[in-house]
Amino acid sequence: MKILCCGDVAGRSGRTVVCEHLPRLRSDLGLDFVVVNGENAARGFGITEKICKQLYEAGVDAITTGNHVWDQREIISYINGDPRLLRPHNYPQGTPGRGSAVFTLGDGRKVLLLHLMTRLFMDALDDPFACVQAELAKYRLGKSVDAILMDIHGEATSEKTAMGNFLDGRASVVFGTHSHVPTSDTRILPGGTAYQTDLGMCGDYDSVIGMKKEAAIARFVKKVPGERLTPAEGEATLCAIYVELDDKTGLATGIEPIRLGGCLSQISPL
Numbered sequence: 001m002k003i004l005c006c007g008d009v010a011g012r013s014g015r016t017v018v019c020e021h022l023p024r025l026r027s028d029l030g031l032d033f034v035v036v037n038g039e040n041a042a043r044g045f046g047i048t049e050k051i052c053k054q055l056y057e058a059g060v061d062a063i064t065t066g067n068h069v070w071d072q073r074e075i076i077s078y079i080n081g082d083p084r085l086l087r088p089h090n091y092p093q094g095t096p097g098r099g100s101a102v103f104t105l106g107d108g109r110k111v112l113l114l115h116l117m118t119r120l121f122m123d124a125l126d127d128p129f130a131c132v133q134a135e136l137a138k139y140r141l142g143k144s145v146d147a148i149l150m151d152i153h154g155e156a157t158s159e160k161t162a163m164g165n166f167l168d169g170r171a172s173v174v175f176g177t178h179s180h181v182p183t184s185d186t187r188i189l190p191g192g193t194a195y196q197t198d199l200g201m202c203g204d205y206d207s208v209i210g211m212k213k214e215a216a217i218a219r220f221v222k223k224v225p226g227e228r229l230t231p232a233e234g235e236a237t238l239c240a241i242y243v244e245l246d247d248k249t250g251l252a253t254g255i256e257p258i259r260l261g262g263c264l265s266q267i268s269p270l
């Protein structure tokens, strides 16, 4: 199975770069499944129904989110009706939406997508390690599902790396999101799980993690409330990982980082 996982889509620039490159990547790489993190897709804050549909039309199979999931209020009533849109699984019971879903591909293969949020420097949530342990007890990689993917959304590299190793050999791919900066630790862990601590964002890197520089810098310099943060609108870089899985075991046989467009150094999979 061939999988593409794209980092946080930041504003219009991020949506544009995904819609520009994804159809070609999908056919040239023969992708079976594409997941993107959409928590910043709507002007940097949350996601809307219209943007979900735009991403699906571009070739996205599933959208994960994170701490910004509810920033656009319309998504609270929309999410239950969209099985392809996930919010973190370890939100309190009764929260709208879902954080775990099985997707059936056209040929019948099954992909389990898990979406958890970490706790260091983040909101206080249920223990993501205990939550994922309980969820994984329902499935067996290579038996009941052909692939298990996890978006671990959080700030601390330590907590995300711990999660990757916690799932090593039990998940096909574990990737981090939220920091908007790609890490260079792309690898297959000893047990066969493809891993990268953070995918980075699909957004304009001539910015402060996707937002216009002046207002973002002022927040650090002045320490008083100032101008509202708005997304940088220059050419974006698409940051992603491309993963190949062994169809018998569901474990990874290859992982490559991708960076296309914009001002980051380029890494093309083709």
Ligand SMILES: [Fe+2]
Binding pocket: 008, 039, 040, 066, 177, 178, 179, 180
């Ligand atoms: Fe984000």
Ligand SMILES: [Fe+2]
Binding pocket: 039, 066, 067, 068, 153, 177, 178
């Ligand atoms: Fe986030």
